[in-house]
Amino acid sequence: MPTYKVSKVSSTCRRKGLALRVASLGGVAVMPCSACAAAGSLCVFSPQYPKCSECIRRGVPCDGNFSEADFDRLESEKRKLEAALWASLARQRKEAVEAESLGQRIESLKKAQGAMIAREAQSLEQAEQEERQAQQANAALEVGFDEQQLAAFFGAPEGSCSGGDNLQGSQG
């Protein structure tokens, strides 16, 4: 009487079976996965499973399944990044314009300060010149008229001159 060893079907066998079914039911990929491309084997995908028949059979990861959903996900991610990039560039341009405007305002303030300094210097020079002229006029007044001349000019009071008494006394 024969004895049967009851064993589970190995996963290798199941993989091979699945690979065969995918290979028979699936379609050849427009672009083979990198494993099939490297091995030169036919890359066949079933729409229901993301691995090609060869990668299923060999039990290796498969990167060749073209998934519209994955592609669309990448596309929407890419569009988000593009929008962020445009926004960033727009901000940069706006900030560059603002920076230029600030620079122009700073320059105009510097010019205004320069004009203030020039006006103040001119005013100071004029004031100094006027002071010099006033000093010269005072000096001319002091040098040009001594006390006697001033007394003669303004009229000295009678008998106030000390020299006059002696003169009158000697005469009398």
Ligand SMILES: [Zn+2]
């Ligand atoms: Zn493949």
Ligand SMILES: [Zn+2]
């Ligand atoms: Zn593959």
